[in-house]
Amino acid sequence: MSRIVLEAEERAQVAALADEVLSGVEVWDPLQLVDDVTGLAERLPLRLREFLVHSRISESDITVISGLPVDEELVPTPIGWDLAAKTGAGQREELVLLLCGAVLGDPFGWATQQDGRVVHDVCPAPGMEKSLTSASSEVALSLHTEDVHHPCRGDYVSLFCLRNPDAVGTTFVRIGALDLPPDTRRTLAEQRFRFYPDDSHVGAVLNALDGNEPADARVTDREYDPGSAIFGPAERPYLRFDVDFMSGADDDAEHAIRTAVDCFARSVERVVLAPGDAVFVDNYRVVHGREPFVPRYDGKDRWLKRLNLIRDIRRLYAISDTRSRIIA
Template sequence: MERIVLTETESAEIASLAEEVLTSLEDWDPLRFVDEATTIAARLPLRLRQFLVNARGAEADVIVVSGLPVDPDLVPTPTGWDMAAKTGAGRREELVLLLCGSVLGDPFCWATQQDGRVVHDVCPAPGMEESLTSASSKAALSLHTEDVHHPCRGDYVSLFCLRNPDAVGTTIVRIGALDLPEDTREVLAQDRFRFYPDDSHTGAVLNDLVNSDRLAGREFHAGPVLFGPKERPYLRFDIDFMSGVDGTADEAIRVAQERIGAAVERVVLEPGDAVFVDNYRVVHGREPFSPRYDGKDRWLKRLNLIRDIRRLYAMSDVRSRVIA
């Protein structure tokens, strides 16, 4: 893990940059702002920019920036992303995350997720406590690659913490910490796996474990779990939204899940912390917690970043950051 702790001066500089930009804009449209973000991010403190550029170059698996500004008059935590979308809650924090993120990659989003918004809200929502989405709380969110189903899934998933009063941990497993038997590695490196869109894309609400056909009818993308450089491989895994094409592949998934479970580390995000998780080298999830629904709940802003937005454009006949 690579971490930078910003000084109070650096934090104040970022806050005033964000205020200046917000006042100069007629309205806050994060998707429209993305095109300007890279230029404005050149005005972030040099030490922060250098840290992010170095971490990107080194393919650091978990990158943490601490001490980012969070509005002292932050509104109460919304009860779900849709409430946040309606009220525009936490816009200064969205802007700060877009500025930092655009040093690492190109922001993009999904038409099927959170209404096509580029910056998401991660906060517990009534009725979703046991779901397999980021709106859950009482059920743990199992370790996953973000948007495991798609060839253009993010290179980074970033989470900016606005509130986390009960110190709920984000769980992570780094591929480098994973102890996999050689024969399992071999199977995992073969095209024997299917990856499905998760419930945040399909709109399914319940963690319907009794229904073994949960994935039936969903389109899937086939490929390996392990790929890339053998000595420093990449990983694609989400136990809830993948399957093997045969018994050998299913057994490899089972072994991998067991070993992943034995390699869990946790990061407790505090307000002002942003974590950029390398989505090719790390799977992430979340510990269970009790939601409060009193305005003080845990609240994160989330942003997906791809290292080259052209990978998206090349797959589409429209030049859009929103994957249809």
């Protein structure tokens, strides 16, 4: 894990940049600003930019910035992301995350996720406590690659912590720390797996199917080409894994999935994000999750802003009919 702790002066510089940008914006819409943030990020403190560029080039597994500015008069944690979207809560924090993230990659979003917003809210929502989405609380969010089903999934998923009063941990496993049996590793590297949209993608499953099938019809093989769970350079491989949204083509492949899950449990690490911490998880080298916690729904709940980053937005344009940062 590489971490930078900002000095008070650097924090003030980031806050001043964000305030200046916000003062020139009439209606806050990150999508309108997203083409500008890469240029604006040139004005982040030099030490921070150098740190982030180094993280990108060295493919740092987990990159943490501590000491980013969080509004001292931050509004109460919204009860669910849709309320956050409606009220526009935490705008300066969204911009700070966009500015830092733009040094690592190009921001993008999903039409099927959180109403197509570029910056997401991660906070517990009533009724979702046991769901397989980031709005859950009472159950652990199992270790996963973000948006495992898609060829243009993020190179990074980034999370900026606004509140975390119960010190709930974000969990992760680095492929470099995984001690997989050689036959499991070999199987995982073969094109014997299918990956499906997770439950945060509204309608994604049904869109890909007829519309007449039950939701668990995702375990049919249609629409999802087989791929491997481990790929890329042998000396520094990449990982694609989400036990809840993948399947093996045969018994051996299913067995390899279960063996990998057991190995994850032995290699799991955690980071407890504090307000002002942003973590950038390399989505090709690391699977991440979250520990369970008891939601409060009193305005003091854990609250993160989330941003997906791809190293080159043209990978996305190249598979689309429209030049949009929002994947349809």
